[in-house]
Amino acid sequence: MNLLTGEGFWSPLVWLALAVGVALLAWWLRSKGRQDYKRGTEQATPFLSGEPMPEGVHVGGQHLYWGFVEALRPVVDRLRAFHSGVVTDYVTWLVVMLAVVFLVVMLS
Amino acid sequence: MSLAMHVPILAIAVPLLGAFALPLMAKVHHRLRDLWALVVGAFTVAMIVTLAVQVFTVGVQVYTLGADTPDATLGPQGFPIRITLVADAMGAFMALISALLGGAALIYALGFLEESKGKTLSMSLFLLLWAGMLGLKLTGDMFNFFVFLELTSVAACGLIGYRAWESRPPEAAFKTLVMFILGGLMVLLAVAILYGEYGALNMAFLSAQIGGSLLDRVALGLLLGGLLMKAGAVPMHMWAPDAYGEADANTAIVLVANTQAGLYALFRVVFTLYGGAATPEVGYLVTTLGALTVLVAVLMAVVQTNLGRLVAYGAISQIGYMLLAAGVGLVTLGVGPEFGRVALQGGVFHMFNDAACIGLLFLCVGAVRRAAGSGDLRSLGGLAHTEKWTSGFFLLGALALAGIPPLNGFASKLMIYQSVFQLSPILTALAVLASILLLAVFVRAFQGAFLGPRQSMSGAPLSPAMLAGMAVLAVVVIAFGLVPDLVVRHLVAPAAEALWTGRDVYLAAVLGG
Numbered sequence: 001m002n003l004l005t006g007e008g009f010w011s012p013l014v015w016l017a018l019a020v021g022v023a024l025l026a027w028w029l030r031s032k033g034r035q036d037y038k039r040g041t042e043q044a045t046p047f048l049s050g051e052p053m054p055e056g057v058h059v060g061g062q063h064l065y066w067g068f069v070e071a072l073r074p075v076v077d078r079l080r081a082f083h084s085g086v087v088t089d090y091v092t093w094l095v096v097m098l099a100v101v102f103l104v105v106m107l108s
Numbered sequence: 109m110s111l112a113m114h115v116p117i118l119a120i121a122v123p124l125l126g127a128f129a130l131p132l133m134a135k136v137h138h139r140l141r142d143l144w145a146l147v148v149g150a151f152t153v154a155m156i157v158t159l160a161v162q163v164f165t166v167g168v169q170v171y172t173l174g175a176d177t178p179d180a181t182l183g184p185q186g187f188p189i190r191i192t193l194v195a196d197a198m199g200a201f202m203a204l205i206s207a208l209l210g211g212a213a214l215i216y217a218l219g220f221l222e223e224s225k226g227k228t229l230s231m232s233l234f235l236l237l238w239a240g241m242l243g244l245k246l247t248g249d250m251f252n253f254f255v256f257l258e259l260t261s262v263a264a265c266g267l268i269g270y271r272a273w274e275s276r277p278p279e280a281a282f283k284t285l286v287m288f289i290l291g292g293l294m295v296l297l298a299v300a301i302l303y304g305e306y307g308a309l310n311m312a313f314l315s316a317q318i319g320g321s322l323l324d325r326v327a328l329g330l331l332l333g334g335l336l337m338k339a340g341a342v343p344m345h346m347w348a349p350d351a352y353g354e355a356d357a358n359t360a361i362v363l364v365a366n367t368q369a370g371l372y373a374l375f376r377v378v379f380t381l382y383g384g385a386a387t388p389e390v391g392y393l394v395t396t397l398g399a400l401t402v403l404v405a406v407l408m409a410v411v412q413t414n415l416g417r418l419v420a421y422g423a424i425s426q427i428g429y430m431l432l433a434a435g436v437g438l439v440t441l442g443v444g445p446e447f448g449r450v451a452l453q454g455g456v457f458h459m460f461n462d463a464a465c466i467g468l469l470f471l472c473v474g475a476v477r478r479a480a481g482s483g484d485l486r487s488l489g490g491l492a493h494t495e496k497w498t499s500g501f502f503l504l505g506a507l508a509l510a511g512i513p514p515l516n517g518f519a520s521k522l523m524i525y526q527s528v529f530q531l532s533p534i535l536t537a538l539a540v541l542a543s544i545l546l547l548a549v550f551v552r553a554f555q556g557a558f559l560g561p562r563q564s565m566s567g568a569p570l571s572p573a574m575l576a577g578m579a580v581l582a583v584v585v586i587a588f589g590l591v592p593d594l595v596v597r598h599l600v601a602p603a604a605e606a607l608w609t610g611r612d613v614y615l616a617a618v619l620g621g
Binding site (some may be wrong): 002003004005006007010012013015017031041043057058059060061062064065066069071072073076079080082083085087089090093094095096097098100101102105106107108 | 223280283286287291329330332347349389393402404407408413477485486488489490514518519523526527529530543552556559560561589593596
């Protein structure tokens with residue numbers, strides 16, 4: 001039941017068996033922890049430097065990996081400018097690529 | 109003469125005729141229309157599966173229209189003059205992909221589309237697009253190759269833009285139509301050049317004649333330009349996020365199948381039609397475009413705030429993986445090392461895996477829009493409280509697309525990584541980096557749309573048909589991930605082999621000898 005990849009193999013069933021083993025180990029370790037935790041009590045609320053927990057707080061999708069996205073912004077801004085949404089730009093790129101393709105095909 | 113002999117033409121004719129009859133059924137009663145669509149869809153899927161069984165157990169299936177017997181491909185002068193349909197393992201494999209996505213889209217559409225918002229029109233165009241895709245995958249002559257390409261283009265643009273009461277879908281349809289028309293004209297010009305040079309349109313006959321003359325290369329350039337655009341290769345991909353992002357969910361997954369049909373057409377041209385004359389330089393070009401497509405699409409996905417466009421860029425990035433793998437196959441075609449074969453197998457396998465997981469994600473986007481009334485990640489949140497099935501399906505599709513084991517995307521990406529590494533470790537590193545970025549993108553999307561506190565929603569509840577459509581694709585994502593070796597051995601390897609070494613078999617099946 002192994003998928004040969006040319007350089008090695010992949011067996012999802014063996015991987016699953018190992019994953020179940022790791023999950024069981026994690027569960028066993030967790031069960032050794034404190035027993036006085038109770039859901040739905042004050043214990044479950046996050047600690048915000050002593051400030052009260054505001055209602056309905058959600059870190060929206062656009063905020064996740066904020067720093068990561070900011071680091072990529074110079075590259076991404078150029079790519080966004082390239083995706084202008086103007087159909088004549090689309091056609092221009094098609095023509096440019098056609099020229100590149102012809103260059104490769106004719107010179108090969 | 110048994111019905112089984114006519115399976116290739118029935119697989120195309122049934123959805124084609126079904127599309128034109130569907131509005132008439134709708135005139136009688138909308139329930140009759142839905143029943144008709146289901147019957148046509150079930151019959152089409154049955155024909156495709158029957159054809160695939162014939163191809164994978166017996167061999168290449170040839171069907172000649174207008175001949176005394178379907179296998180009489182040559183006319184009285186020993187010349188292939190009639191229209192032929194040819195189903196080899198690659199064609200049958202692609203037909204199975206369209207059966208999967210078409211079937212799931214049809215089930216989903218029955219519960220998703222609204223009567224007052226063009227349901228009849230959408231379902232008619234869907235069947236027309238399905239027929240066009242199947243025709244493109246099964247045709248054995250270049251003129252019908254162009255005809256079916258145009259049929260898919262017209263039907264796809266109709267499906268994207270039929271909601272004329274909104275502003276954005278018609279605009280997206282117009283942009284897509286401009287690009288598809290230009291691409292179609294390039295293909296038509298290439299067909300005209302080949303016909304002028306050899307006086308024939310039959311692909312097998314042309315393949316036997318093409319030797320790499322100047323005109324052959326001009327035609328190849330035109331075909332590559334048109335089909336790379338249709339497949340969504342960067343920088344000719346810009347129509348794709350507009351089209352995927354504005355289309356209905358059930359339409360978006362058929363557009364994925366349509367894009368893959370364009371990719372298949374490209375493979376058919378470079379491996380079968382020009383198999384003896386394709387140079388490694390063409391392979392390097394395809395590989396470069398593949399790497400560029402993967403990276404640019406993933407980087408664009410990072411900054412998307414609309415869930416539909418985010419998944420659309422994810423879909424484009426996966427086309428890059430397929431081009432990367434096919435490019436490695438093309439580079440090594442004349443030499444024939446084992447890693448070239450594995451790369452091609454990985455690329456072909458990834459087509460099916462991508463169809464299942466990106467299809468599942470697009471259906472989830474439709475479910476989110478239905479439940480929340482919006483697809484804007486800046487306003488979404490907490491959907492997991494109420495939409496548990498959609499949340500699970502989205503997470504499953506996202507993890508599979510990012511290549512997380514043991515789901516199906518991992519198996520095909522592993523084959524691609526390991527084989528591409530033999531050609532260029534840098535390309536593999538870029539591909540792995542893109543997968544990591546894609547995982548980050550989808551974690552962000554899942555966190556934004558589904559996690560967080562419960563929010564008030566303005567949408568409508570999901571129908572069982574929508575959940576059933578998503579469940580079909582989810583089952584494939586899990587099953588293909590758990591038994592990839594069986595899938596590769598029985599479906600993928602024969603399909604890849606049809607491209608890698610199967611050109612002579614294809615020619616012999618059509619031309620005899």
